[in-house]
Amino acid sequence: MSGQDESGSPDFSVHRLGADEVRTLVDLNAMFAEVFDDPETYAKRRPSSDYLADLLRKEHFIALVATDGGRVIGGLAAYALQKFEQERTEVYIYDLAVVPDRRREGIATRLLEALKPIARDLGAWVIFVQADHGDEPAIALYESLGVRERVLHFDIPVS
Numbered sequence: 293m294s295g296q297d298e299s300g301s302p303d304f305s306v307h308r309l310g311a312d313e314v315r316t317l318v319d320l321n322a323m324f325a326e327v328f329d330d331p332e333t334y335a336k337r338r339p340s341s342d343y344l345a346d347l348l349r350k351e352h353f354i355a356l357v358a359t360d361g362g363r364v365i366g367g368l369a370a371y372a373l374q375k376f377e378q379e380r381t382e383v384y385i386y387d388l389a390v391v392p393d394r395r396r397e398g399i400a401t402r403l404l405e406a407l408k409p410i411a412r413d414l415g416a417w418v419i420f421v422q423a424d425h426g427d428e429p430a431i432a433l434y435e436s437l438g439v440r441e442r443v444l445h446f447d448i449p450v451s
Contacts, residue, residue, distance in 0.1 A: 304365060304399065306406045309355040311348040314341045320357055320367040327389040351414065354383070356406055358390070358399045366390035366399040370407060372414045383411040385421035 309317055318338070325334030339347075347353050351372065358366035368388040372381050385407070390399045404419075411419050 304358050304360040304394075304397075304402075306356060306358045306399075306402050308406070308410065309348055309357060311345045313348065314344045316357055316359075316364065317344050317348060317355055319364045320355060320369070323364050323367060323391060324369075324387055324389055327391060328387075354407065354410055356403050358403055360394075364391075365394045366403055368403050368407065370419070372411070372416065379415075381411075381414050381416040383407065383414065383416045383419045385419065388421065 309320075321334050321338070325331045328334065348355065352374075354368075354370040354372065356368050356370075357364050366389065368385055370383050370385045372383050374381050385404075388400060388403065390397075407419060
């Protein structure tokens with residue numbers, strides 16, 4: 293899936309990563325570390341190549357990247373959650389980011405649009421995502437595509 297925005301910015305492509313694209317997943321992870329300014333989470337204890345290849349083989353893990361000339365300029369990581377109350381699936385976007393110098397080109401929207409057919413193929417009835425208070429660009433993007441719900445999020449330690 294390729295695209296060019298109305299202003300004539302360079303073309304970029306969006307695709308789902310396969311098990312043979314571990315290097316690109318590593319680049320996506322590095323981009324998340326930089327954009328989110330969170331090297332502790334994204335760069336300190338990097339998983340092995342075998343772990344990442346195994347993850348990319350799993351149907352429930354979805355990694356989409358936007359690239360331009362081999363450079364990762366945006367991406368998302370999502371998980372398909374098989375439900376028990378009905379025979380259906382929900383897709384949760386865990387991370388979504390675009391590098392600062394390529395924002396406002398429709399890259400995030402293109403990533404979300406590319407996720408929809410994948411979600412449908414997995415039997416999903418909805419895609420959901422969280423946004424942090426104060427992240428107005430993300431909130432505006434998500435409101436343009438879906439319905440806002442007011443929820444509380446809690447992290448519960450396992451030990």
